[in-house]
Amino acid sequence: MRIKTLLSLFICLLSYGLHAQNKDEQMIKKFYSEELAHGRCYGWLDTLCRGGHRLSGSVGAANAVKWGKEAMEKAGFDRVFLQECMVPHWVRGPKEKAEIIPSNGKSFEIPVAALGSSVGTGMGPITAEIIEVHSLDEVAKLGKKNIAGKIVFFARPMDPSKINTFEAYGGAVDQRSSGPVIAAKYGAIAIIIRSMNLTEDDYPHTGNTNYVDSIKKIPAAAISTKAATLLDQMLKTDSHIKCRLEMHCETLPDEKSYNVVGEIKGSEHPEEIILVGGHLDSWDLGDGAHDDGAGCVESMEAIRLFIALNIRPKRTIRAVLFMNEENGLRGGKKYAELAKANNEKTIMAIETDEGGFVPRGFSIGKDTSVYLKVLPWRKYFEPYHAAEFVKGGGGADISPLEKDNVPVMSLTPDNQRYFDFHHTPVDKLQAVNKRELEMGAATLGAMIYLLSTYGL
Amino acid sequence: MRIKTLLSLFICLLSYGLHAQNKDEQMIKKFYSEELAHGRCYGWLDTLCRGGHRLSGSVGAANAVKWGKEAMEKAGFDRVFLQECMVPHWVRGPKEKAEIIPSNGKSFEIPVAALGSSVGTGMGPITAEIIEVHSLDEVAKLGKKNIAGKIVFFARPMDPSKINTFEAYGGAVDQRSSGPVIAAKYGAIAIIIRSMNLTEDDYPHTGNTNYVDSIKKIPAAAISTKAATLLDQMLKTDSHIKCRLEMHCETLPDEKSYNVVGEIKGSEHPEEIILVGGHLDSWDLGDGAHDDGAGCVESMEAIRLFIALNIRPKRTIRAVLFMNEENGLRGGKKYAELAKANNEKTIMAIETDEGGFVPRGFSIGKDTSVYLKVLPWRKYFEPYHAAEFVKGGGGADISPLEKDNVPVMSLTPDNQRYFDFHHTPVDKLQAVNKRELEMGAATLGAMIYLLSTYGL
Numbered sequence: 022m023r024i025k026t027l028l029s030l031f032i033c034l035l036s037y038g039l040h041a042q043n044k045d046e047q048m049i050k051k052f053y054s055e056e057l058a059h060g061r062c063y064g065w066l067d068t069l070c071r072g073g074h075r076l077s078g079s080v081g082a083a084n085a086v087k088w089g090k091e092a093m094e095k096a097g098f099d100r101v102f103l104q105e106c107m108v109p110h111w112v113r114g115p116k117e118k119a120e121i122i123p124s125n126g127k128s129f130e131i132p133v134a135a136l137g138s139s140v141g142t143g144m145g146p147i148t149a150e151i152i153e154v155h156s157l158d159e160v161a162k163l164g165k166k167n168i169a170g171k172i173v174f175f176a177r178p179m180d181p182s183k184i185n186t187f188e189a190y191g192g193a194v195d196q197r198s199s200g201p202v203i204a205a206k207y208g209a210i211a212i213i214i215r216s217m218n219l220t221e222d223d224y225p226h227t228g229n230t231n232y233v234d235s236i237k238k239i240p241a242a243a244i245s246t247k248a249a250t251l252l253d254q255m256l257k258t259d260s261h262i263k264c265r266l267e268m269h270c271e272t273l274p275d276e277k278s279y280n281v282v283g284e285i286k287g288s289e290h291p292e293e294i295i296l297v298g299g300h301l302d303s304w305d306l307g308d309g310a311h312d313d314g315a316g317c318v319e320s321m322e323a324i325r326l327f328i329a330l331n332i333r334p335k336r337t338i339r340a341v342l343f344m345n346e347e348n349g350l351r352g353g354k355k356y357a358e359l360a361k362a363n364n365e366k367t368i369m370a371i372e373t374d375e376g377g378f379v380p381r382g383f384s385i386g387k388d389t390s391v392y393l394k395v396l397p398w399r400k401y402f403e404p405y406h407a408a409e410f411v412k413g414g415g416g417a418d419i420s421p422l423e424k425d426n427v428p429v430m431s432l433t434p435d436n437q438r439y440f441d442f443h444h445t446p447v448d449k450l451q452a453v454n455k456r457e458l459e460m461g462a463a464t465l466g467a468m469i470y471l472l473s474t475y476g477l
Numbered sequence: 478m479r480i481k482t483l484l485s486l487f488i489c490l491l492s493y494g495l496h497a498q499n500k501d502e503q504m505i506k507k508f509y510s511e512e513l514a515h516g517r518c519y520g521w522l523d524t525l526c527r528g529g530h531r532l533s534g535s536v537g538a539a540n541a542v543k544w545g546k547e548a549m550e551k552a553g554f555d556r557v558f559l560q561e562c563m564v565p566h567w568v569r570g571p572k573e574k575a576e577i578i579p580s581n582g583k584s585f586e587i588p589v590a591a592l593g594s595s596v597g598t599g600m601g602p603i604t605a606e607i608i609e610v611h612s613l614d615e616v617a618k619l620g621k622k623n624i625a626g627k628i629v630f631f632a633r634p635m636d637p638s639k640i641n642t643f644e645a646y647g648g649a650v651d652q653r654s655s656g657p658v659i660a661a662k663y664g665a666i667a668i669i670i671r672s673m674n675l676t677e678d679d680y681p682h683t684g685n686t687n688y689v690d691s692i693k694k695i696p697a698a699a700i701s702t703k704a705a706t707l708l709d710q711m712l713k714t715d716s717h718i719k720c721r722l723e724m725h726c727e728t729l730p731d732e733k734s735y736n737v738v739g740e741i742k743g744s745e746h747p748e749e750i751i752l753v754g755g756h757l758d759s760w761d762l763g764d765g766a767h768d769d770g771a772g773c774v775e776s777m778e779a780i781r782l783f784i785a786l787n788i789r790p791k792r793t794i795r796a797v798l799f800m801n802e803e804n805g806l807r808g809g810k811k812y813a814e815l816a817k818a819n820n821e822k823t824i825m826a827i828e829t830d831e832g833g834f835v836p837r838g839f840s841i842g843k844d845t846s847v848y849l850k851v852l853p854w855r856k857y858f859e860p861y862h863a864a865e866f867v868k869g870g871g872g873a874d875i876s877p878l879e880k881d882n883v884p885v886m887s888l889t890p891d892n893q894r895y896f897d898f899h900h901t902p903v904d905k906l907q908a909v910n911k912r913e914l915e916m917g918a919a920t921l922g923a924m925i926y927l928l929s930t931y932g933l
Contacts, residue, residue: 054638182510184861220911379893381862405640406837406865435891437835437912455676456893
């Protein structure tokens with residue numbers, strides 16, 4: 022081959038490359054423009070939230086399953102189906118109440134919420150002296166003589182100096198998840214925890230707690246951060262403060278429920294699946310707008326955008342609304358089980374479960390080769406301020422898939438406001454900004470476009 | 478010099494460089510940690526907003542001047558002083574009302590707000606047929622025969638597909654600023670505009686409008702986006718809809734007011750000044766929490782952090798709360814005039830006037846050499862997700878300084894939510910998130926630390 026021919030070939034390849042890049046840039050712009058001008062996800066979220074909470078096993082969760090299936094069918098997905106799974110059915114019960122009783126007897130009520138999966142206090146309230154601790158270890162150190170018969174108050178706050186609020190959450194949530202077991206081991210009769218929140222406010226934050234079979238199950242509840250700060254202050258001068266706690270929560274028999282799955286078939290590699298999903302269940306205090314209604318409607322919307330833009334993806338793209346992320350992960354486990362049984366080839370699973378806030382980028386899971394493959398696409402997301410690509414990735418719902426070696430990633434929205442709403446009565450539609458949600462959906466659509474075009 | 482000596486020197490310089498870098502990283506971390514754990518700016522904003530709006534010439538503005546001075550004095554600034562300036566004094570008056578009267582006579586009221594600087598409608602309402610236009614040019618094209626005697630409805634929406642909402646604003650705001658002049662030129666008796674907002678809601682957005690002396694001053698008002706969309710729909714089938722508009726706003730004689738300036742003296746180059754500021758005045762519908770209470774308290778806080786962290790800057794750092802950005806820029810002009818008269822050497826002026834949202838980075842004004850000097854500092858802001866450094870920069874308050882060749886930059890927060898609140902009754906404390914505001918203050922503090930350490 023002569024130099025001239027080689028040069029021509031080189032120029033030809035280069036111009037092809039630039040052309041592809043320009044084409045991708047233009048296509049991605051379409052995802053954002055379409056979404057910001059004619060997005061449907063906020064309307065979907067409105068409808069979803071009007072149905073109330075969607076705790077696993079609840080009527081709201083069952084209605085949400087129907088809604089999700091119908092919405093995807095109406096939006097023109099190629100195929101929509103349900104995956105049956107049995108889910109835990111915990112109910113908060115008719116009443117929960119916490120009173121603080123100082124030595125002077127001038128008792129007062131504080132905002133409280135039972136932790137998910139907690140047992141109740143029986144027919145009426147239980148009353149005991151409060152002992153404040155700041156870690157699980159401290160309970161062990163204090164031992165039976167200090168803990169037995171008491172209500173343990175786990176008071177360690179989330180660290181506000183952490184920039185990533187999920188890191189601050191991770192540094193405090195062991196009190197919620199493991200508090201009842203360690204406290205019961207040393208004879209406590211209940212626990213209360215400072216809510217997982219960086220803001221001082223009046224909303225108790227629920228969330229799941231865990232028991233082990235060998236240790237007595239004791240009631241566990243969260244109190245608002247303001248109440249926790251006050252209690253901490255009071256305990257500095259009054260070491261005999263009591264708490265009167267009443268909770269009627271209980272765990273009923275498992276219920277039948279479903280994951281909702283909707284897909285568009287790929288034109289060239291229909292057997293290769295790109296999954297995007299959030300979880301349809303929520304806690305029972307608010308409407309689960311950020312957690313994770315936002316993730317559900319963003320996932321549906323990312324795929325609907327292909328229909329709206331008349332783009333047939335090369336690979337199959339699939340939205341999954343997982344059931345029971347909050348207190349069991351039964352939906353995520355069922356999905357992975359069926360994917361394995363059906364010998365499905367999922368080339369990427371994307372989770373969106375960090376709130377409907379403005380996107381910052383993606384967290385891309387453990388396989389370095391996947392991360393390096395995706396990394397050059399950062400440039401496409403720079404105009405949309407969503408170009409922070411970090412290694413990490415995944416999410417609870419897709420963790421069973423990850424165990425089966427499916428590559429994973431997650432959308433990472435800005436998380437400064439997340440814990441103001443997380444698992445509280447104020448996680449409602451009003452807490453979600455329409456444009457921020459739409460930016461999330463478009464960012465997912467753009468990433469799925471690249472994945473479906475180039476594969477992995 | 479022998480190779481070995483050269484090598485030693487090189488290693489020495491390199492290790493010094495790395496040491497400086499590490500030290501700067503650590504110092505910047507302190508700004509964020511201190512602010513997120515012990516920040517005061519949200520408390521300041523709370524106090525400021527409790528005083529109500531701060532429109533130039535109002536009692537609220539006068540009180541805010543006192544408050545700003547006292548707050549900086551209490552915080553331990555080296556020197557706090559006022560700069561007197563005369564400001565316009567426009568008042569909304571006791572009543573404003575807009576009614577839509579369709580051909581069928583079934584009239585209804587819509588949310589309306591007079592534009593700043595607008596004249597009123599006289600003793601009572603004015604009523605005229607509405608003519609809808611989408612641009613200033615269209616008014617000229619329609620000409621006197623279609624415009625005379627009518628109320629012109631400027632209906633062009635902000636473009637939702639723009640990622641930068643300020644760009645969308647810039648693409649529509651000529652209707653607000655120049656609408657009355659062009660409409661009056663062709664004989665209109667008033668104008669109403671679609672509010673500058675990307676969201677369909679019920680809040681009219683005020684903002685300044687301009688008259689010219691040679692053309693009759695006609696009343697100008699904004700209607701909510703929902704009302705504008707409805708009116709646009711109705712006009713498609715009913716071309717004889719009237720509007721009854723009543724406004725009692727007026728411009729009173731100029732009032733005396735002040736910029737508030739607080740500073741910490743530099744230890745090595747006290748004559749070199751780094752300025753950070755926002756504007757203390759606001760519109761009169763809400764409390765000016767985002768616009769620009771947030772910028773004021775962030776500026777004060779950025780400098781207070783030096784005191785809290787016991788850091789004496791090498792150069793003088795100065796917070797300026799400018800008066801009258803919204804309808805005259807008298808404070809900004811006065812500041813620049815005095816800076817020139819006093820032969821001050823301002824090495825950088827930083828504006829923060831884009832809302833108290835989570836920071837994305839900085840926009841750095843026109844001098845390329847300044848941009849290139851600052852650009853390597855991006856790396857320090859990456860851990861805080863505030864590393865988007867773009868060329869552009871500045872802001873209204875510091876534009877007179879910029880004309881005098883002072884280098885400028887501005888903090889750029891995420892702007893997706895900004896126009897939901899801008900110039901409306903809902904621009905209140907509740908619209909500002911504490912952590913997002915604190916991230917802004919810490920980011921400013923970190924930038925000022927680098928500027929004061931290394932100069933320009």
